[in-house]
Amino acid sequence: MTSQPASTPSVSVTRDGHRRFTGRSQRGGVVAIGDKSYPDTFTPGELLKVALAACAGFSAEQAITRRLGEDAAVAIEVGGDAHATEDRYDVLTERIELDLSSLDESARARLITVIGRAIDQACTVGRTLEAGAAIERTVEQLDADA
Structure with a gap:
């Protein structure tokens, strides 16, 4: 990952499976990301x-x-x-x-x-x-x- 200045908030996603990722903020926020086949995601x-x-x-x-x-x-x-x-x-x-x-x-x-x-x-x-x-x-x- 590319480092950013400390004042710039960044987010990241990691792959969990086929067309499914987890998004994270630097502050600890988590969001499930997926295609429409995953009902519990965005x-x-x-x-x-x-x-x-x-x-x-x-x-x-x-x-x-x-x-x-x-x-x-x-x-x-x-x-x-x-x-x-x-x-x-x-x-x-x-x-x-x-x-x-x-x-x-x-x-x-x-x-x-x-x-x-x-x-x-x-x-x-x-x-x-x-x-x-x-x-x-x-x-x-x-x-x-x-």
């Missing part, structure tokens, strides 16, 4: 969608809780179908569900605007996808003695 595409949804939630949380309270229920769904012939998504759709019944129409509109701005400004995952980040890849010899 596919890589699902993880991408989860990352986008969570990033939107993190980015909008302060605006939401400030206006709706610390116990405000928030559900974020990200969907999107893979391109028919290319292994990629053309469009990812993001839907945020909130109980806005305590707000008048003006306050609802303002909150919706603030949520959009917060996500556009602070969601690293969304901003990275929109910018089309480059991927730098290396393949290295496994050290058999390690």
